[in-house]
Amino acid sequence: MEKTKIKDLTDEEYLHHGSLACAGCGALLAFRHALKALGPNTITINSTGCMAVIMQMGVPKVPHFHVLFENGPAVMSGVEQALDIMGTRGDTNLLVVAGDGGTADIGMGSLSGAVERGHDFIYLCYDNESYMNTGGQRSGTTPFGAATTTTPVGSVVKGESRPMEMRKDVPEIMIAHGAPYVATASIGYPLDLIDKMKKAATVRGPSYVHVFASCPAGWRSDAKDSVKLAKLAVQTGLIRLFEYENGERTFQHVPKQRKPIKEYLELQGRFKHLLDDEEALKELEQYVERRSQS
Protein backbone atom coordinates (compact mmCIF):
# COMPACT_ATOMS: atom_id res chain seq x y z
CA MET A 1 0.00 0.00 0.00
CA GLU A 2 1.24 3.46 -0.89
CA LYS A 3 2.26 5.74 1.93
CA THR A 4 0.03 8.75 2.59
CA LYS A 5 1.57 12.22 2.20
CA ILE A 6 0.41 15.35 4.04
CA LYS A 7 -0.64 17.07 0.82
CA ASP A 8 -2.92 14.16 -0.16
CA LEU A 9 -4.94 14.39 3.03
CA THR A 10 -8.40 15.85 2.98
CA ASP A 11 -9.11 19.22 4.59
CA GLU A 12 -12.48 17.85 5.64
CA GLU A 13 -12.75 17.38 9.42
CA TYR A 14 -15.12 14.81 10.90
CA LEU A 15 -15.23 16.37 14.36
CA HIS A 16 -16.85 19.65 15.34
CA HIS A 17 -14.92 22.28 17.27
CA GLY A 18 -15.50 23.09 20.91
CA SER A 19 -14.96 19.63 22.41
CA LEU A 20 -14.14 19.26 26.09
CA ALA A 21 -10.70 17.69 25.50
CA CYS A 22 -7.81 19.17 27.51
CA ALA A 23 -5.36 21.35 25.61
CA GLY A 24 -2.82 19.05 23.94
CA CYS A 25 -4.98 15.90 24.16
CA GLY A 26 -3.27 13.00 22.40
CA ALA A 27 -6.37 10.81 22.24
CA LEU A 28 -8.33 13.48 20.36
CA LEU A 29 -5.51 13.75 17.82
CA ALA A 30 -5.60 9.98 17.34
CA PHE A 31 -9.38 9.99 16.82
CA ARG A 32 -9.18 12.98 14.45
CA HIS A 33 -6.75 11.13 12.20
CA ALA A 34 -8.57 7.81 12.49
CA LEU A 35 -11.73 9.48 11.14
CA LYS A 36 -9.73 11.29 8.46
CA ALA A 37 -8.40 7.92 7.31
CA LEU A 38 -11.79 6.17 7.35
CA GLY A 39 -13.91 8.98 5.90
CA PRO A 40 -17.55 9.92 6.46
CA ASN A 41 -18.99 6.45 5.82
CA THR A 42 -18.14 5.26 9.33
CA ILE A 43 -20.14 4.20 12.36
CA THR A 44 -18.31 4.73 15.64
CA ILE A 45 -18.94 3.12 18.99
CA ASN A 46 -17.28 4.59 22.01
CA SER A 47 -16.63 2.64 25.17
CA THR A 48 -16.72 4.84 28.25
CA GLY A 49 -13.56 6.80 28.84
CA CYS A 50 -12.10 10.21 28.12
CA MET A 51 -13.24 10.02 24.52
CA ALA A 52 -16.89 9.56 25.52
CA VAL A 53 -16.72 12.78 27.54
CA ILE A 54 -14.92 14.62 24.74
CA MET A 55 -17.54 13.52 22.19
CA GLN A 56 -20.45 14.91 24.25
CA MET A 57 -22.50 17.77 22.81
CA GLY A 58 -22.59 16.25 19.33
CA VAL A 59 -18.92 16.64 18.44
CA PRO A 60 -18.63 13.82 15.83
CA LYS A 61 -20.02 14.37 12.36
CA VAL A 62 -20.44 10.59 11.90
CA PRO A 63 -22.90 8.26 13.71
CA HIS A 64 -21.60 7.79 17.23
CA PHE A 65 -22.81 5.73 20.20
CA HIS A 66 -21.57 5.97 23.74
CA VAL A 67 -21.82 2.56 25.42
CA LEU A 68 -20.67 1.05 28.69
CA PHE A 69 -17.06 0.56 29.66
CA GLU A 70 -17.14 -3.18 29.03
CA ASN A 71 -19.33 -3.75 26.00
CA GLY A 72 -18.05 -1.66 23.07
CA PRO A 73 -17.05 -4.67 20.92
CA ALA A 74 -20.21 -6.59 21.93
CA VAL A 75 -22.45 -3.72 20.75
CA MET A 76 -20.39 -3.44 17.57
CA SER A 77 -20.91 -7.17 16.93
CA GLY A 78 -24.65 -6.49 17.03
CA VAL A 79 -24.37 -3.48 14.73
CA GLU A 80 -22.34 -5.52 12.25
CA GLN A 81 -24.84 -8.40 12.29
CA ALA A 82 -27.81 -6.05 11.93
CA LEU A 83 -26.25 -4.30 8.93
CA ASP A 84 -25.49 -7.69 7.38
CA ILE A 85 -29.03 -8.99 7.85
CA MET A 86 -30.60 -5.80 6.49
CA GLY A 87 -28.15 -5.97 3.60
CA THR A 88 -27.10 -2.33 4.04
CA ARG A 89 -23.50 -2.82 5.09
CA GLY A 90 -21.96 -1.70 1.77
CA ASP A 91 -18.48 -0.44 2.50
CA THR A 92 -19.34 1.18 5.84
CA ASN A 93 -16.45 1.17 8.26
CA LEU A 94 -17.24 0.09 11.81
CA LEU A 95 -14.94 1.62 14.42
CA VAL A 96 -14.82 0.96 18.15
CA VAL A 97 -12.86 3.53 20.17
CA ALA A 98 -11.78 2.80 23.73
CA GLY A 99 -9.06 3.78 26.12
CA ASP A 100 -6.55 1.43 27.68
CA GLY A 101 -8.77 0.86 30.72
CA GLY A 102 -11.74 -0.07 28.54
CA THR A 103 -9.50 -2.35 26.46
CA ALA A 104 -6.93 -4.03 28.68
CA ASP A 105 -8.97 -4.29 31.89
CA ILE A 106 -12.74 -3.81 31.80
CA GLY A 107 -13.52 -4.50 28.15
CA MET A 108 -11.08 -7.39 27.68
CA GLY A 109 -13.80 -10.06 27.74
CA SER A 110 -16.06 -8.52 25.14
CA LEU A 111 -13.10 -7.61 22.90
CA SER A 112 -11.80 -11.16 23.12
CA GLY A 113 -15.27 -12.51 22.26
CA ALA A 114 -15.83 -10.20 19.29
CA VAL A 115 -12.40 -10.98 17.82
CA GLU A 116 -12.84 -14.71 18.40
CA ARG A 117 -16.24 -14.65 16.60
CA GLY A 118 -14.53 -12.89 13.71
CA HIS A 119 -16.79 -9.84 13.28
CA ASP A 120 -15.64 -7.40 10.64
CA PHE A 121 -14.78 -4.21 12.53
CA ILE A 122 -11.85 -2.00 13.54
CA TYR A 123 -10.88 -1.57 17.16
CA LEU A 124 -8.87 1.52 18.07
CA CYS A 125 -7.38 1.67 21.54
CA TYR A 126 -5.80 4.97 22.59
CA ASP A 127 -3.31 4.02 25.25
CA ASN A 128 -2.50 6.77 27.73
CA GLU A 129 -1.36 4.25 30.32
CA SER A 130 -3.93 4.84 33.09
CA TYR A 131 -7.57 5.70 33.78
CA MET A 132 -7.22 9.39 32.95
CA ASN A 133 -10.93 10.22 32.84
CA THR A 134 -11.44 9.35 36.51
CA GLY A 135 -8.32 11.13 37.74
CA GLY A 136 -5.43 8.86 36.77
CA GLN A 137 -5.66 5.49 38.50
CA ARG A 138 -3.31 2.71 37.36
CA SER A 139 -4.44 0.39 34.58
CA GLY A 140 -3.22 -2.84 33.02
CA THR A 141 -0.88 -0.92 30.74
CA THR A 142 0.69 1.48 33.26
CA PRO A 143 4.48 1.29 32.86
CA PHE A 144 6.97 0.42 35.58
CA GLY A 145 7.81 3.36 37.83
CA ALA A 146 4.90 5.61 36.83
CA ALA A 147 3.27 7.52 39.67
CA THR A 148 -0.53 7.40 39.49
CA THR A 149 -3.14 8.20 42.12
CA THR A 150 -3.30 4.52 43.15
CA THR A 151 0.46 3.93 42.90
CA PRO A 152 1.82 7.09 44.54
CA VAL A 153 5.45 7.71 45.38
CA GLY A 154 6.14 7.01 49.05
CA SER A 155 9.13 6.15 51.18
CA VAL A 156 8.89 2.40 50.49
CA VAL A 157 7.10 1.94 47.15
CA LYS A 158 7.94 4.42 44.43
CA GLY A 159 5.25 4.42 41.76
CA GLU A 160 4.10 1.34 39.88
CA SER A 161 6.22 -1.62 40.99
CA ARG A 162 5.10 -4.30 38.51
CA PRO A 163 7.87 -4.99 35.96
CA MET A 164 7.38 -3.88 32.35
CA GLU A 165 7.14 -7.45 31.04
CA MET A 166 4.11 -8.16 33.19
CA ARG A 167 1.89 -5.38 31.91
CA LYS A 168 -0.87 -6.35 29.52
CA ASP A 169 0.46 -6.27 26.01
CA VAL A 170 -2.90 -6.09 24.23
CA PRO A 171 -1.51 -6.22 20.63
CA GLU A 172 0.21 -9.52 21.49
CA ILE A 173 -3.02 -10.84 23.04
CA MET A 174 -4.84 -9.96 19.82
CA ILE A 175 -2.17 -11.69 17.71
CA ALA A 176 -2.66 -14.77 19.88
CA HIS A 177 -6.39 -14.59 19.06
CA GLY A 178 -5.54 -14.85 15.38
CA ALA A 179 -6.82 -11.39 14.45
CA PRO A 180 -6.03 -10.83 10.74
CA TYR A 181 -4.59 -7.35 11.25
CA VAL A 182 -2.90 -6.00 14.38
CA ALA A 183 -0.87 -2.78 14.46
CA THR A 184 0.61 -0.35 16.94
CA ALA A 185 0.88 3.35 16.18
CA SER A 186 1.81 6.56 17.94
CA ILE A 187 0.39 10.06 17.65
CA GLY A 188 3.98 11.21 17.13
CA TYR A 189 3.76 9.70 13.63
CA PRO A 190 0.26 10.66 12.38
CA LEU A 191 0.87 9.62 8.76
CA ASP A 192 1.85 6.14 9.91
CA LEU A 193 -1.34 6.02 12.00
CA ILE A 194 -3.44 7.06 8.98
CA ASP A 195 -1.81 4.38 6.81
CA LYS A 196 -2.56 1.73 9.41
CA MET A 197 -6.19 2.81 9.80
CA LYS A 198 -6.65 2.71 6.02
CA LYS A 199 -5.17 -0.77 5.90
CA ALA A 200 -7.33 -1.92 8.80
CA ALA A 201 -10.39 -0.79 6.83
CA THR A 202 -9.47 -2.96 3.86
CA VAL A 203 -8.92 -6.12 5.92
CA ARG A 204 -11.88 -8.46 6.32
CA GLY A 205 -12.44 -9.58 9.89
CA PRO A 206 -11.46 -7.90 13.14
CA SER A 207 -8.50 -5.52 13.05
CA TYR A 208 -6.89 -4.03 16.11
CA VAL A 209 -4.90 -0.76 16.18
CA HIS A 210 -3.19 0.22 19.43
CA VAL A 211 -2.33 3.93 19.46
CA PHE A 212 0.08 5.38 21.97
CA ALA A 213 -1.49 8.72 22.92
CA SER A 214 0.03 11.12 25.43
CA CYS A 215 -2.05 12.76 28.16
CA PRO A 216 -0.69 16.05 29.53
CA ALA A 217 -3.10 16.08 32.49
CA GLY A 218 -2.33 12.58 33.73
CA TRP A 219 1.35 12.45 32.84
CA ARG A 220 1.87 15.89 34.34
CA SER A 221 3.70 17.01 31.24
CA ASP A 222 3.53 20.27 29.34
CA ALA A 223 0.66 20.40 26.80
CA LYS A 224 3.07 21.47 24.08
CA ASP A 225 5.15 18.30 24.54
CA SER A 226 2.31 15.86 23.70
CA VAL A 227 3.48 14.98 20.21
CA LYS A 228 7.15 15.21 21.17
CA LEU A 229 6.64 12.65 23.96
CA ALA A 230 4.84 10.25 21.63
CA LYS A 231 7.82 10.51 19.27
CA LEU A 232 10.36 10.12 22.08
CA ALA A 233 8.63 6.96 23.31
CA VAL A 234 9.37 5.42 19.90
CA GLN A 235 12.87 6.90 19.62
CA THR A 236 13.89 5.57 23.03
CA GLY A 237 12.58 2.10 22.16
CA LEU A 238 9.92 1.97 24.89
CA ILE A 239 7.19 1.71 22.26
CA ARG A 240 7.60 -0.30 19.07
CA LEU A 241 5.56 0.46 15.98
CA PHE A 242 4.67 -2.64 14.02
CA GLU A 243 2.16 -4.18 11.70
CA TYR A 244 1.15 -7.83 11.92
CA GLU A 245 -0.51 -9.33 8.89
CA ASN A 246 -0.63 -12.85 7.42
CA GLY A 247 1.63 -14.14 10.18
CA GLU A 248 4.34 -11.61 9.39
CA ARG A 249 5.47 -8.68 11.47
CA THR A 250 7.04 -5.56 9.98
CA PHE A 251 8.46 -2.72 12.07
CA GLN A 252 8.17 0.99 11.28
CA HIS A 253 10.24 3.95 12.49
CA VAL A 254 12.85 1.79 14.21
CA PRO A 255 15.44 4.17 15.73
CA LYS A 256 18.95 3.63 14.33
CA GLN A 257 20.47 4.95 17.54
CA ARG A 258 18.16 4.75 20.56
CA LYS A 259 17.87 7.99 22.55
CA PRO A 260 18.51 7.83 26.30
CA ILE A 261 15.35 7.01 28.25
CA LYS A 262 16.00 9.95 30.56
CA GLU A 263 15.08 12.34 27.73
CA TYR A 264 11.58 10.84 27.71
CA LEU A 265 11.21 10.59 31.49
CA GLU A 266 12.36 14.07 32.42
CA LEU A 267 9.49 15.74 30.54
CA GLN A 268 6.86 13.99 32.69
CA GLY A 269 5.90 14.63 36.29
CA ARG A 270 4.81 11.02 36.78
CA PHE A 271 8.44 9.86 36.33
CA LYS A 272 10.12 12.70 38.24
CA HIS A 273 11.20 10.42 41.10
CA LEU A 274 12.96 8.04 38.67
CA LEU A 275 15.50 10.58 37.45
CA ASP A 276 17.89 10.04 40.36
CA ASP A 277 16.98 6.36 40.87
CA GLU A 278 19.81 4.57 39.03
CA GLU A 279 18.35 1.12 39.67
CA ALA A 280 14.96 1.89 38.11
CA LEU A 281 16.57 3.58 35.11
CA LYS A 282 18.75 0.52 34.58
CA GLU A 283 15.71 -1.73 34.82
CA LEU A 284 13.94 0.27 32.08
CA GLU A 285 17.02 0.30 29.85
CA GLN A 286 17.45 -3.44 30.24
CA TYR A 287 13.79 -3.94 29.32
CA VAL A 288 14.26 -1.98 26.08
CA GLU A 289 17.44 -3.94 25.33
CA ARG A 290 15.83 -7.32 26.05
CA ARG A 291 12.81 -6.55 23.88
CA SER A 292 14.81 -5.18 20.96
CA GLN A 293 16.36 -8.64 20.60
CA SER A 294 13.05 -10.49 20.43
Added chain:
Amino acid sequence: MGLEKHEKFIKKASSTLVFEPGWSEDNLTGAWRSERPEVDQEKCTNCDICWLVCPDACVKREGDRIEIDLKYCKGCGICAEECPVKAIIMLREESD
Protein backbone atom coordinates in the same frame (compact mmCIF):
# COMPACT_ATOMS: atom_id res chain seq x y z
CA MET B 1 -19.68 34.74 24.69
CA GLY B 2 -22.66 36.99 25.48
CA LEU B 3 -24.58 36.39 28.69
CA GLU B 4 -27.67 35.14 26.87
CA LYS B 5 -25.63 32.71 24.81
CA HIS B 6 -23.81 31.61 27.95
CA GLU B 7 -27.10 30.85 29.73
CA LYS B 8 -28.24 28.85 26.73
CA PHE B 9 -24.97 26.93 26.82
CA ILE B 10 -25.22 26.11 30.54
CA LYS B 11 -28.81 24.91 30.04
CA LYS B 12 -27.73 22.63 27.26
CA ALA B 13 -24.57 21.45 28.99
CA SER B 14 -26.45 20.38 32.11
CA SER B 15 -28.13 17.69 30.02
CA THR B 16 -26.50 14.70 28.37
CA LEU B 17 -28.89 14.86 25.42
CA VAL B 18 -27.67 15.92 22.02
CA PHE B 19 -30.09 18.65 20.89
CA GLU B 20 -28.60 19.30 17.51
CA PRO B 21 -25.50 18.01 15.73
CA GLY B 22 -22.37 19.91 16.56
CA TRP B 23 -23.80 22.24 19.18
CA SER B 24 -20.43 21.93 20.91
CA GLU B 25 -19.45 24.79 18.60
CA ASP B 26 -21.28 27.11 21.05
CA ASN B 27 -18.45 26.27 23.43
CA LEU B 28 -15.78 28.79 22.48
CA THR B 29 -12.74 26.95 23.81
CA GLY B 30 -10.49 29.84 22.79
CA ALA B 31 -11.33 31.30 26.20
CA TRP B 32 -9.22 28.56 27.86
CA ARG B 33 -6.06 29.85 26.25
CA SER B 34 -3.26 31.62 28.11
CA GLU B 35 -0.87 31.74 25.16
CA ARG B 36 -1.76 32.44 21.55
CA PRO B 37 0.11 31.08 18.52
CA GLU B 38 1.35 33.63 16.02
CA VAL B 39 2.43 32.52 12.53
CA ASP B 40 5.33 34.20 10.76
CA GLN B 41 4.14 33.80 7.15
CA GLU B 42 7.60 34.80 5.83
CA LYS B 43 9.36 31.95 7.60
CA CYS B 44 6.61 29.40 6.90
CA THR B 45 7.55 26.76 4.32
CA ASN B 46 4.02 25.31 3.96
CA CYS B 47 5.02 21.88 5.22
CA ASP B 48 1.60 21.63 6.96
CA ILE B 49 3.03 19.81 9.99
CA CYS B 50 1.20 22.22 12.34
CA TRP B 51 -2.06 21.37 10.56
CA LEU B 52 -1.31 17.67 10.99
CA VAL B 53 -0.53 17.75 14.71
CA CYS B 54 -3.23 20.14 16.01
CA PRO B 55 -5.58 17.98 18.14
CA ASP B 56 -8.44 20.46 17.83
CA ALA B 57 -8.07 21.03 14.08
CA CYS B 58 -7.66 24.78 14.63
CA VAL B 59 -4.96 25.22 11.99
CA LYS B 60 -6.37 25.90 8.54
CA ARG B 61 -4.46 25.42 5.30
CA GLU B 62 -5.55 28.27 3.06
CA GLY B 63 -3.56 28.17 -0.14
CA ASP B 64 -0.02 29.20 0.75
CA ARG B 65 -1.03 30.52 4.14
CA ILE B 66 -1.54 28.98 7.53
CA GLU B 67 -4.41 30.48 9.51
CA ILE B 68 -5.19 29.67 13.13
CA ASP B 69 -8.78 29.61 14.34
CA LEU B 70 -8.43 31.61 17.55
CA LYS B 71 -12.10 31.10 18.39
CA TYR B 72 -11.38 27.49 19.35
CA CYS B 73 -7.56 27.26 19.74
CA LYS B 74 -6.87 26.04 23.28
CA GLY B 75 -3.30 27.30 23.20
CA CYS B 76 -1.55 23.99 23.81
CA GLY B 77 1.45 25.08 21.73
CA ILE B 78 2.03 21.76 19.93
CA CYS B 79 2.14 23.63 16.59
CA ALA B 80 4.93 25.93 17.82
CA GLU B 81 6.86 23.01 19.32
CA GLU B 82 6.64 20.83 16.21
CA CYS B 83 7.29 23.55 13.59
CA PRO B 84 10.61 22.57 11.95
CA VAL B 85 11.52 26.18 11.06
CA LYS B 86 10.12 27.78 14.24
CA ALA B 87 7.71 29.96 12.26
CA ILE B 88 5.10 29.81 15.04
CA ILE B 89 5.71 31.52 18.36
CA MET B 90 3.51 31.54 21.45
CA LEU B 91 2.60 34.99 22.76
CA ARG B 92 1.11 35.58 26.17
CA GLU B 93 -2.58 36.59 25.98
CA GLU B 94 -3.16 40.03 27.43
CA SER B 95 -5.73 40.05 30.21
CA ASP B 96 -8.87 42.09 29.53
